[in-house]
Every structure is written in C-alpha cells, then in structure tokens.
Amino acid sequence: MNSTVTTRIDPDACIGCGRCVDVCPAGTISMQEGRGVVTGTYSMNCGHCEAVCPAEAVTVTSLEHPFFLASAAVDDRWLPHGEYDTGQLVRLMRSRRSCRNFEKKAIDRRLLEDLVRIGTTAPSGTNSQSWTFTVLAGRREVETLGAEVAGFFRKLNRNAAKASLRLMAKIFARDRLGEYYRRYYKTVQEGLELWEREGADTLFHGAAAVILVGGRKSASSPREDALLASQNILLAAHSLGLGSCMIGFAVAAINRDTKIQRLLKIPAAESVHAAIALGYPAERYEKAAFRKNVPIRYPLGSKS
Ligand SMILES: Cc1cc2nc3c(=O)[nH]c(=O)nc-3n(C[C@H](O)[C@H](O)[C@H](O)COP(=O)(O)O)c2cc1C
Ligand code: SF4
Numbered sequence: 666m667n668s669t670v671t672t673r674i675d676p677d678a679c680i681g682c683g684r685c686v687d688v689c690p691a692g693t694i695s696m697q698e699g700r701g702v703v704t705g706t707y708s709m710n711c712g713h714c715e716a717v718c719p720a721e722a723v724t725v726t727s728l729e730h731p732f733f734l735a736s737a738a739v740d741d742r743w744l745p746h747g748e749y750d751t752g753q754l755v756r757l758m759r760s761r762r763s764c765r766n767f768e769k770k771a772i773d774r775r776l777l778e779d780l781v782r783i784g785t786t787a788p789s790g791t792n793s794q795s796w797t798f799t800v801l802a803g804r805r806e807v808e809t810l811g812a813e814v815a816g817f818f819r820k821l822n823r824n825a826a827k828a829s830l831r832l833m834a835k836i837f838a839r840d841r842l843g844e845y846y847r848r849y850y851k852t853v854q855e856g857l858e859l860w861e862r863e864g865a866d867t868l869f870h871g872a873a874a875v876i877l878v879g880g881r882k883s884a885s886s887p888r889e890d891a892l893l894a895s896q897n898i899l900l901a902a903h904s905l906g907l908g909s910c911m912i913g914f915a916v917a918a919i920n921r922d923t924k925i926q927r928l929l930k931i932p933a934a935e936s937v938h939a940a941i942a943l944g945y946p947a948e949r950y951e952k953a954a955f956r957k958n959v960p961i962r963y964p965l966g967s968k969s
Pocket of ligand 2: 674678679680681682683684685686700701714717718719720721722723
C-alpha cells in the first residue's frame with residue numbers, strides 16, 4: 666500500500682472527539698484547536714480513522730468505496746467484539762473441508778471476483794495489501810495449467826529417478842532431490858500415470874476454477890499476507906456453496922517454472938503462495954472436522 670497520505674477530514678463535520686488520533690497507527694492525524702487535522706506525512710491507509718469517526722468526517726480516498734459483493738448483501742456496520750456467534754463461526758471453520766470431488770458446473774465470474782474481494786479483507790504486513798490474484802475462471806484454463814504442472818513434475822520425476830543426479834544434489838543442493846524422491850516421487854508418478862491413462866485430474870480434482878494468490882516479493886510479508894487472504898477465500902467459498910482445495914503441487918511448479926509463470930502472466934517480481942481449486946462440491950459430510958490434540962506450551966509459567 667502506498668504510504669502517501671490520502672486521509673481527508675471535513676473540518677465542518679468534525680466534532681473534535683479525538684478518536685481518529687487514538688486509533689491511527691501512523692500518527693497521521695493530530696488534534697489542533699479541538700479538531701482532527703491531517704498533519705503527518707506518512708499513512709498506512711488502513712482506514713481506521715474513517716471507520717472510527719462518529720461524524721463521518723473522515724475519508725481515506727485511496728481505499729475502494731463502496732465495498733460491494735454481487736453474491737451477498739454487505740453490511741458496513743462494525744461488529745463489536747464478542748457480538749458474533751462463535752459457535753457458528755467455528756462450525757463454518759470446521760465444516761470447510763478440502764474438496765476433491767467437484768461437479769461439472771461452471772462458477773459465475775462475479776462469484777470468483779467476490780471471493781477475491783473477500784480475500785482482501787485479511788490483515789497484511791504494514792497494510793501493504795501487496796497480494797495478487799490470478800483467476801482461471803473456467804475448466805479449460807484449469808486444464809491448461811494442469812497440463813503444464815504435469816509437464817513440470819514429469820521432468821522432475823525423470824531427474825529424481827536417476828541415482829547419480831540425486832547424489833549430485835546431495836553434494837551441491839542439500840539433498841533436495843533425494844528428499845523429493847523419498848517423499849513425493851511415487852505419489853506423483855501414480856498421479857501422472859492416472860492422468861495420462863485415464864485423463865483423471867489428480868491435480869485439481871476436476872475443479873471448475875482456480876484462484877492463485879501471490880504477492881510482490883519486495884513486500885514485508887508476502888507469503889503470510891497471501892495465506893491469510895487465502896483462508897478468507899476458503900471460508901467464504903464454503904459459505905457461498907463452493908468447495909475448495911489448496912493445491913500445493915501447483916504452487917511448487919509455478920514458482921520453479923518460468924514457462925508457467927509466462928503463461929499465467931505472473932511478473933518476475935511476484936511469487937505465488939496458494940493455488941485454490943474451486944467448484945460446486947459433489948460430496949457431503951455428516952460431521953464437522955476433528956483435529957489432533959495439540960499441546961500448548963506455557964514456557965514462562967503463565968498457566969493458571
Ligand atoms: C499448503 C497446503 C497445500 C496443500 N496441497 C494439496 C494438494 O496439492 N492436493 C490436495 O489434494 N490437497 C492439498 N492440501 C489439502 C490438505 O491435504 C488438507 O488441508 C488436509 O488434509 C486437511 O484436510 P481439510 O482441509 O479437509 O481439513 C493442501 C493444504 C495446504 C494447507
Ligand atoms: S474521529 Fe471524526 S469527529 Fe472525531 S476528531 Fe477525528 S475527524 Fe473529528
């Protein structure tokens with residue numbers, strides 16, 4: 666996000682409560698003669714000032730107004746802490762499962778654009794919002810990417826199958842090829858054979874669309890930002906009737922293969938951190954997800 670100050674305060678509307686000053690993380694606003702005034706030369710453009718102002722006196726002009734979704738009614742009113750039904754929120758989170766059986770049904774492009782917009786409501790390091798979204802909106806595009814990713818892994822598997830290359834990699838590349846061989850070679854080989862023999866989409870599971878979430882490499886935390894946006898997309902997809910699945914194999918291939926990057930028009934200054942397969946689910950569950958028990962550490966003795 667550009668740090669240029671785009672905060673505008675209407676002096677006639679301001680009632681001098683000072684709340685914008687209290688919430689601004691960048692010191693962009695100060696109180697002068699009982700009114701909020703933009704005095705800073707730097708802004709995170711986070712919009713806290715606009716959201717907190719009781720007099721609608723503040724606008725951050727670099728932000729997109731209004732926030733609009735084609736698929737759901739948008740309520741701009743802020744939800745106070747503790748006023749949401751946590752049980753329902755957790756139910757949504759636990760009901761989202763990685764979907765690997767999709768119907769042969771296209772997704773309306775407006776729905777995909779809504780998902781992107783919902784993704785951008787996530788936090789980002791220094792509010793950089795430097796994530797990027799590349800949408801493959803139809804099955805044909807998904808298959809085109811699938812074929813390229815398969816090509817990448819076919820080549821990788823050919824190399825990994827050679828003991829001499831694995832030995833070289835052990836000496837010069839921290840055993841990365843050997844590690845790949847031990848962990849993924851067999852599964853990938855089986856997937857590729859199924860793809861070639863039966864045309865089974867073992868990569869994207871027959872998804873109708875894919876959203877690639879990336880970020881500019883120069884941002885402070887591009888991977889974290891992209892993954893937070895991705896989780897928003899996964900949850901929103903479920904609520905909108907769509908199944909989703911993160912596809913790590915596609916991410917690995919895209920970031921290593923410049924030919925695929927060129928095909929997808931991903932600039933060299935960007936990396937892709939998530940590939941989200943989407944479609945109408947052809948599967949239903951009876952129960953929400955259970956997870957492994959997780960140990961919680963209290964290293965400084967704060968356990969009560
Ligand atoms: C970073 C990441 C990469 C993943 N890559 C794949 C993948 O390539 N193919 C796949 O079928 N599932 C993939 N998954 C889905 C996981 O297998 C799945 O999240 C996990 O088994 C838990 O199941 P759940 O998502 O249904 O709760 C990936 C998940 C994550 C978070
Ligand atoms: S929050 Fe709004 S009303 Fe209060 S000082 Fe800032 S601009 Fe003025």
